[in-house]
Amino acid sequence: MLKTEKEKPLILVTNDDGIKAKGLEALVKMLKLIAEVVVVVPNESYSGMSHAITVKTPLYAKLVKEKEGLKLYKVNGTPVDCVKLALNVLLTKKPDLLVSGINHGTNSSISLHYSGTVGAAREGALNQIPAVGFSLLNYQHDADFTEAVKVAEHVVKSMLSDKLPQGTYLNVNIPDINPVKGARVARQSKGRWVEEFVSRQDPRGRDYYWLTGHFENLEPEAKDTDEYMLNKGYASIVPCQLDATNFNLLSYMKEQSYEL
Known part of the structure; x- marks a missing residue:
């Protein structure tokens, strides 16, 4: 059951x-x-930071807004920095939920591994806090978030x-899209980024590179994936876990010659 009005849950919010x-x-x-x-967010965009943390420069947290039921801090660090500062310094109690987003742009399939939005949710899970990352498939600054x-x-x-x-x-x-048809639980689609580097030269004649590319769905016929649900007009909900152990390979390796 939800907590009563007097005992509203505490939600920590961040983004990338x-x-x-x-x-x-x-x-x-x-x-x-x-x-x-309580909102603790980067002071600028940190997209693509995944689970990066800041260890070589100091972090600063500035309280930007405070009113009943809401505090807003900005931090000169990554989304995961924001979560760590919130849990260890800024909050007086453990939040009931960590919510990251709503991201401008997709984090489906393998994109979740690069995403600072999802990285922040992962950091919540590392601290035994229920966590979720939300992303809208629109990269525009003025995107319509009504359905999201x-x-x-x-x-x-x-x-x-x-x-x-x-x-x-x-x-x-x-x-x-408007309206979104609903939300469906799905698995992460197998895919890859076909990466391209655009090469240019600066005024001093030095080469520099911009990373670009496009996503390729490696199983376009599969009907149980996040990519399939999104293409059909549904929001996709992918349950993720921290334990990266491949248990099938673990059993196989124990039977082979890997152990001394």
Whole structure:
């Protein structure tokens, strides 16, 4: 059951698009209606940072806004830095839920491994906090998050009433359509980024490179994946886990000559 109005749950919010992101604003507006919210976000975009942390320079956390039921901090670090600072310094109690996003752009399939949005959710799971990362399949600054917020509200309320097992977190992607048909639980699609580096020269004649490329779905016919659900107009909910052990290979290796 959800906590009573007097005992609203505490939700920690972060993202990787930075404090000015429209997806963050839309998410916080919705969460304030159901929870006490503490927002700890990067002061600028840290997309593609995955689980990166800052260890060579000091971190600064500035309280930007404080009113009833809401605190907002900005940090000169990565999404995972934000989570670590929140849990170890800024919060006085453990949050009931960590919500990351709503990201501008997809984090489905293998993109979740590069994503700072998902990295922050993973850090929550590492600290035994139910966590979820939300992403909308629209990279535009002024994207419409109306449908994404509806999906996020449904998933957040479900997570507050039905706790995830420890060591797990959710990666939720939402198609950029109106209306979204619904939300479906799926597995991560097998895919790869076909990477290209655009080479140019600076005014001093030195070569420099911009990374670009496109995503390739390696199983386009599969009907149980996040990519399939998104293409059919559904939000995809992928349950993820921290334990990276391949248990099938573990059993095989124990029977082979790997052990001394």
